[in-house]
Amino acid sequence: MLSLTSEIPTPFHRVPAGAKLALLAAASVAIFAIPSPALMALPVILAALLYLACGLRFARQGLRALRPLWPFLLLLTVWHGFTQDWGNGMLLGGRLLSTVALANLVTMTTRLEAMIAVMARLLAPLRVFGVKPGRIAFAIGLVLRLTPTLLDRGRQLGLAWRARARRRRPGWQIVLPLCLTALDDADHIADAVKARGGIPD
Amino acid sequence: MRGTDTPAIAIRGLTCRLGDREVLTGLDLVLQERRIGILGRNGSGKSTLARAMAGLIDTIEGSITIGGDDIRKNRKAALRAVGILFQNPEHQIIFPTGLEEVRFGLAQMGHSKAEATRLAREALARFGRASWAERSTAALSQGQKHLLCVISLLAMEPAVLILDEPFSGLDIPTERALRRVLEDYPGTLVQITHDPQVIAGYDRALWIDDGRVRGDGPPGAVIPDYLAAMTAEGTDAFADL
Numbered sequence: 199m200l201s202l203t204s205e206i207p208t209p210f211h212r213v214p215a216g217a218k219l220a221l222l223a224a225a226s227v228a229i230f231a232i233p234s235p236a237l238m239a240l241p242v243i244l245a246a247l248l249y250l251a252c253g254l255r256f257a258r259q260g261l262r263a264l265r266p267l268w269p270f271l272l273l274l275t276v277w278h279g280f281t282q283d284w285g286n287g288m289l290l291g292g293r294l295l296s297t298v299a300l301a302n303l304v305t306m307t308t309r310l311e312a313m314i315a316v317m318a319r320l321l322a323p324l325r326v327f328g329v330k331p332g333r334i335a336f337a338i339g340l341v342l343r344l345t346p347t348l349l350d351r352g353r354q355l356g357l358a359w360r361a362r363a364r365r366r367r368p369g370w371q372i373v374l375p376l377c378l379t380a381l382d383d384a385d386h387i388a389d390a391v392k393a394r395g396g397i398p399d
Numbered sequence: 400m401r402g403t404d405t406p407a408i409a410i411r412g413l414t415c416r417l418g419d420r421e422v423l424t425g426l427d428l429v430l431q432e433r434r435i436g437i438l439g440r441n442g443s444g445k446s447t448l449a450r451a452m453a454g455l456i457d458t459i460e461g462s463i464t465i466g467g468d469d470i471r472k473n474r475k476a477a478l479r480a481v482g483i484l485f486q487n488p489e490h491q492i493i494f495p496t497g498l499e500e501v502r503f504g505l506a507q508m509g510h511s512k513a514e515a516t517r518l519a520r521e522a523l524a525r526f527g528r529a530s531w532a533e534r535s536t537a538a539l540s541q542g543q544k545h546l547l548c549v550i551s552l553l554a555m556e557p558a559v560l561i562l563d564e565p566f567s568g569l570d571i572p573t574e575r576a577l578r579r580v581l582e583d584y585p586g587t588l589v590q591i592t593h594d595p596q597v598i599a600g601y602d603r604a605l606w607i608d609d610g611r612v613r614g615d616g617p618p619g620a621v622i623p624d625y626l627a628a629m630t631a632e633g634t635d636a637f638a639d640l
Contacts, residue, residue, distance in 0.1 A: 339494050340493065343492065389485075395507030396507070
């Protein structure tokens with residue numbers, strides 16, 4: 199499946215998804231229990247070492263994956279600089295950085311399929327309440343498959359608009375046709391699913 | 400392929416309404432030839448017939464059986480009996496990667512996940528496309544998407560393969576290559592088309608017009624009538640659009 203999984207092979211790719219997720223959960227609890235800013239350096243350094251152990255190229259990829267975090271870290275710096283409460287700032291910043299970095303590490307080294315399999319196992323007890331884990335996994339696959347298609351439809355409608363309009367940017371008028379084509383696509387996919395035996399449980 | 404004998408497609412009293420329009424009107428047909436072409440203009444009902452034969456339309460009157468199995472009621476048997484290739488691969492591909500796309504139908508047929516994975520990889524490898532297993536289906540070209548749909552279907556080895564004008568919009572070499580793959584298929588082919596050339600070498604041709612059978616017989620007999628009618632209707636084709 200398409201995902202954020204890294205193509206660069208690392209030793210962590212071979213660790214079972216369930217074990218990695220359990221370790222991640224334990225590490226997160228431990229990190230939240232760290233009371234002092236100085237000790238918070240520990241998980242940050244540990245995370246950095248884990249990335250570096252997989253090679254520089256992988257570490258750089260990991261750093262890129264952390265990019266969405268910078269605005270939050272900046273906000274923390276500004277706020278705690280303003281309140282002169284640097285200790286708490288370091289604590290929160292380190293907590294955020296190390297947990298997200300570790301979670302990313304699990305994401306980057308686990309195939310989405312394995313992740314979904316773990317989820318299906320965890321959801322299995324809910325079968326008694328009528329939840330069908332296979333369907334949830336199927337739905338995740340459909341979302342991944344159809345999101346690019348939907349974006350493409352939007353682009354096509356935008357082009358069709360531009361070809362006959364004076365204003366370059368398409369207006370709100372394309373929203374309804376976009377919804378209709380999405381529904382039409384859904385009908386066709388439903389046929390395709392039916393032609394091959396329906397939605398699995 | 401299970402068995403070499405050709406299963407009969409038996410259609411009895413097939414009527415299909417979409418909204419208040421009657422798209423197919425009381426069709427009675429027994430098809431047992433290995434290569435069957437269904438001709439008709441846009442809107443003649445031929446695509447609806449294809450979808451009905453694949454068991455995809457619930458709201459039909461009459462019955463359709465393939466090899467004796469009611470393909471609407473017995474979906475599990477239907478998976479072995481019939482597969483359909485849609486006009487647009489975008490409408491057929493359900494999964495984000497090649498392996499999952501090919502594996503889905505196999506798993507639905509009752510193969511275990513490991514076995515379905517093995518068969519799917521084999522099917523991709525048979526067409527020299529083993530590397531598509533992990534490829535994103537969204538990133539495939541139009542011709543590649545068509546091929547992936549063909550591989551997914553052939554992997555399931557249905558007794559009857561319905562092709563609903565599958566290759567419109569492909570360049571000539573790609574279309575020919577895909578057609579060659581399908582023409583070699585040992586099972587029954589039902590080809591829906593508006594282009595008589597495609598089915599000239601087939602065993603039987605059906606001409607559907609306005610939801611009814613207007614011609615039925617060897618292509619050599621049906622195609623000239625069809626072409627004559629198309630030429631005659633061509634003068635005011637917009638009249639009934």
